[in-house]
Amino acid sequence: MKFKDAQTMAIHKFDMNDFLTRIKEEDESMLQHLPILKKINEKGLITTGSQAGHWTKGISVLNNKPYITEERSFIEGFMPYKKAVSFLKNMNLNTNKNAVNVFISDNPKFFKSELDIPLTITKQNNKTKIHTHMSLSLPIHILNCYKKEHKINKSENVLFVFCWDPIWNRNASNADGLFTDVLRNL
Numbered sequence: 001m002k003f004k005d006a007q008t009m010a011i012h013k014f015d016m017n018d019f020l021t022r023i024k025e026e027d028e029s030m031l032q033h034l035p036i037l038k039k040i041n042e043k044g045l046i047t048t049g050s051q052a053g054h055w056t057k058g059i060s061v062l063n064n065k066p067y068i069t070e071e072r073s074f075i076e077g078f079m080p081y082k083k084a085v086s087f088l089k090n091m092n093l094n095t096n097k098n099a100v101n102v103f104i105s106d107n108p109k110f111f112k113s114e115l116d117i118p119l120t121i122t123k124q125n126n127k128t129k130i131h132t133h134m135s136l137s138l139p140i141h142i143l144n145c146y147k148k149e150h151k152i153n154k155s156e157n158v159l160f161v162f163c164w165d166p167i168w169n170r171n172a173s174n175a176d177g178l179f180t181d182v183l184r185n186l
Helices: 003-013 017-042 081-094 140-149 178-185
Strands: 046-051 055-059 066-071 074-080 098-101 117-124 127-134 158-164
Touching: 003 017, 003 046, 003 074, 017 046, 017 178, 074 081, 074 178, 081 098, 081 158, 081 178, 140 158, 158 178
Parallel strands: none
Antiparallel strands: 046 074, 055 066, 066 117, 074 158, 098 158, 117 127
């Protein structure tokens, strides 16, 4: 599909019960962020993934010790090339967030997880464990899988952008949050 057609489908999914059910099952805290994420899709970023920057604490069922899980908010997805160039410039000039075009490569040295951006961590017993992370480069076959999943033609002139908040646990939908800054700069 052309980008505009894929964008229409992406916007429509926010009104579908199966999508809402899946979000509720994966991370119920994300439900409150769906209205702003829908607006972001309407403004030209077809989102493929996001996280809202919340934290939780509890007692581990494995060792009965306290832990804290922390998140950086992030958003990733596709944009038409010209819009992405303007968006990335504006995000990096006008906000305190990070926004990049994800580099496409088939060189395995760029895919080592030690080069990734940590996005979710757990702290327990003075140790920090990274649970989720994002690479700043992707192999072309993965990019093409993302395009196929989101119904975007391989030939469409799009960039895969990744934005993240360097501050842990900052609510992405707040006035100074990542989703708010993304929407403002689209």
